[in-house]
Amino acid sequence: MKLDAIIVGSGINGLVAAVHLLSKGWKVAVYEAASLPGGAVKSGEYIEPGFLHDWAAMNLSLFAGSAFHQKYGEELAECGLEFASAAHCFASVFPDGTWLGVSNDAAVNAARISKISENxxxxxxxxxxxxxxxxxxxxxxxxxxxxxxxxxxxxxxxxxxxxxxxxxxxxxxxxxxxxxxxxxxxxxxxxxxxxxxxxxxxxxxxxxxxxxxxxxxxxxxxxxxGMALGKGGAQCLTDSLVALIERKGGQVICNSKVVEILTEKGRARSIVLESGEEVQAKKAIIANLAPSGLARLTGDTGDETFDQKIAKYEHAPGTMMIHLALDGPLEWSAGKELQSFAYVHIAPSLDQMAKTYTQAKANLLPDEPVIVVGQPTAIDSSRAPDGRHVLWLQVRMVPGTIQGDAAGIITATDWEIAKIEMAERAFDLIEAHAPGLRAKTISSRVVGP
Structure with a gap:
């Protein structure tokens, strides 16, 4: 296979790069280790039939407003991309039973703020x-x-x-x-x-x-x-990009793990697949990977400065995902209006957020993590059966490696065990603002960082 460019990893940036290069006449293939493309941008019925959950990414606004979408939006729409627009974008709830949020109406937002501070x-x-x-x-x-x-x-x-x-x-x-x-x-x-x-x-x-x-x-x-979600799930973005790549003559090859990137005279020349096959690229090898993942594939590149910097790259704390299928919407104590917001944050103060970050960086499970409550079915009812709802939760931030619990309660240091107890901590925080969460839950899925 004679390729101009090889892209390692089929996350959105890799797929976007493929579309760009194919549009310039390059021959391009994207290699993906997983069975499905998209990285964090995918959706599925992970816990119950008829309940569509976004794996990780839910908010597609940055993509919708990008120069790339402006250029290729019409073609992507022909390939199935459709957005569901949220008029009520995000809000925060507070311990005193109040809330504050941003919608796509400047006058409404200013009026909400004026109730607590005219300045x-x-x-x-x-x-x-x-x-x-x-x-x-x-x-x-x-x-x-x-x-x-x-x-x-x-x-x-x-x-x-x-x-x-x-x-x-x-x-x-x-x-x-x-x-x-x-x-x-x-x-x-x-x-x-x-x-x-x-x-x-x-x-x-x-x-x-x-x-x-x-x-x-x-x-x-x-x-x-406003905020843009993918109609029927964020998967529609990945599917449309893959379809556009194929329409332009490119390939997205899944179940093809790249185990090494070979370099010669300071330039990347080819990849080696887990099967042992070597594939060459004439012009470029583009790695849509985290720096630590790239370092594992390149090894010693011969560029001492590059190798030292990538070896010392410091990753941010991790995120825990929770997917819930509910038999009804959350009952927010602060007000029924919150049911219409795409995101509700449980992050009551700057000091609490700073403490959470410090604890996670110290490899401790935060005692009061930030909770992002995503309510996609408030925007796109097609994601669940009539009257039912999908809840998308992010627990931010958590350590990749657990060395202890800031609250002194969770003793597990293996994420497969600790994630269950950490999920209960998250549920407690939500129940404080939306009583009855557990009673409404049909089933759940917890994914560690």
Whole structure:
């Protein structure tokens, strides 16, 4: 097989790369160790017939708003991609029985905030007014080629638009932690916590430098565009990408584990499959893998600096997934309106989120982890039988290797055992805000990090 490019791993970034290169006339094949493509972006009836659960990724908004989707969206729609749009995007619940959330209506959001802080409501209105200009600059940075030439061109473009002061302010913002930005922007702790929860989705705890972007961007973007879920499950995104790859003459080859990437004179030349077969690429080998996974395949590349850096790469804490099939919607104590939100966060304060992150980084099971309660059937009723619901839970953050329990209760250090007890901890946290969760549960599935 004569290929221009080999892509290792069929996660979304790998599939997107394949579409791009095929559109340029390259011959491309994607090799995937698992039996199905998609990585974290897949769906299935994992616990009960008729109940469709997203394996990990549920929110597809970043993809829906991407330059890639803008370019290939029509073709992907022809291949089956369809979104279900959430008008009520995310909310947080608090110990005093209240909630605060963001919908796709700026006036509604400002009114909610004004009930607890008129100053913060005015700040929210100001952020809303300035989002268009800020978003243009931020998305230009996120979408820029990472080479010196591309970044240099971007720098001069932004300098002309923003002037030195504006560019300096943007640079500081991009390096700022969530807590620093939130403390300098808002006065009410609930507003801060509602937005800071988004940092935890991307492993940016309140005091992690460079994390302020995500609470800001998710708050403003969800308000401006709503949240996009995959109609019938996130699997529709993976399926449409695979179909488009095949339409363009490419291949996605599953059950084909790559065990080695061979290099020659500092360049990747071929892959070796578990079967022993060697496949060469004329132009590129692209690894859609975590850095530690890439290091296992390349071994000593001959580039000492690269090898040292990849060996020292530090991964963020892990996430535990829980899938539930329910016989009815959650009964949120803070208000029935919460049933219509795609996400409800149980993350009451910046200090609690920071503590959770510190405990997980110390290889301890957090005593009060952040819980992301995904309610996909509130947006897309096709995912469950009539009157029934799917619940998608993320327990963030947890350690990859357990050395203890911050609460001093769970003694297991094997995730296959500890995940059951950790799930009960998560259920307790949810029951405190939505009594009756366990009684509504038909069946469940817990996946360790």
């Amino acid at each position: 913060d409501a005015n700040t929210w209105r100001d952020l809303t007014d300035g989002f268009g200009k800020q978003a243009e600059a931020i998305f230009a940075i996120l979408g820029s080629p990472m080479g010196v030439g591309g970044l240099g061109k971007l720098f001069w473009s932004l300098l002309r638009k923003l002037k030195p002061t504006g560019l300096s302010d943007l640079g500081r913002f991009l390096m700022t932690s969530p807590r620093s930005w939130l403390d300098n922007t808002f006065e009410n702790g609930k507003v801060k916590a509602m937005l800071a929860a988004w940092g935890m989705h991307l492993d940016f705890a309140p005091d992690t430098a460079g994390g302020a972007l995500f609470p800001y961007l998710e708050g403003m973007a969800n308000q401006a565009f």
